[in-house]
Amino acid sequence: MKNYLVLIPARGGSQRLPGKNMRQLGDKPLLGHSITYALRNGLSDIVITSNDAAVLDFATQNDVQIVERPDVLAGSEEPVVTALQHAVNQLQKKYDAVILLQPTNPLRPEGLLKEAIAVFDREDCDSLMTVSRNEHKLGTISNHQFIPYNYEMGQRSQDLEPLFHENGLLYIFKTELLKQGKLLGAKNYPLIVDHPFAEIDIDTEADFIKAELYLKHFK
Structure with a gap:
């Protein structure tokens, strides 16, 4: 059994x-949902990395380890990988792999994390990410003309070629991969999630309202 660290960047x-x-x-x-999810799945090595005093105080009050993130690693253009590298480098304990739970994806199917860990162990992956099927007819626009990308005009939606997108629910990756500045490795396992919670990724007020509705109706 691998030694897992749960990292929550906030x-x-x-x-x-x-x-x-x-x-x-x-x-x-919002942050509390990812903490609770990790604890419910039997994971106690949880670290919050943040430059936000309110976030750090909340984590401390809930007995969750914190790493204060320098402001230089907290800008809107800064990739999350640098914050994760910084957090891991501050810890005394060494871990085989990291589970990334983003606060902006607060709703996750109950058994998903245990399933993901089991797959990660069984397949000996470099990394694992959760994905969901895309059901949309996509296209590009050129010279004011819509050009279908993944279908032909008149084709039924149920006959589309299977395409998938990262839904952000969770990621798992080897710590050695993180040291290289990567979250996804050559041997990356796409774990398919077919659940309404995969639609929730909070960036706007509308996203938050949608999350409130889903939390109420999809227990």
Whole structure:
């Protein structure tokens, strides 16, 4: 059994939805859903990396380890990988793999994490990401003309070639991969998730309202 670390990055300074990581969703702040999810799945090595005082205080009050992220690693243009590298480098304990839970994906199917860990162990992956089937007819626009990309005009939606997108629910990757500045490796396993929660990724007020509705109706 691999030694897993759960990392939850929760920087301050969101421009589209200020203070979103501490905004109340149901009975707890957005951040609290990822913490609770990890604990419910038997994972106790949980670290929050943030430059937000309110986030760090909440984590501390809930007995979750924190790493204070330098502001230089918390800008809107800064990739999350640098914050994760910084957090791992601050820890005394060494881990085989990291589970990334993003606060902006607060709703996850109950058994998903255990399934993901089982697949990661069985397949000996470099990394694992969750994906969902795309059901849309996609195309490009050129010279004011719509050009179908993944279908032909008149084709039925159910006959589309299977295409998938990253849904952000969770990622798992070897710590050695993170040291190389990567989250996804050559041997990357796409775990398919077919659940309404995969539609929730909170960046805007409309996203938050949708999450409240899904939390209520898809227990």
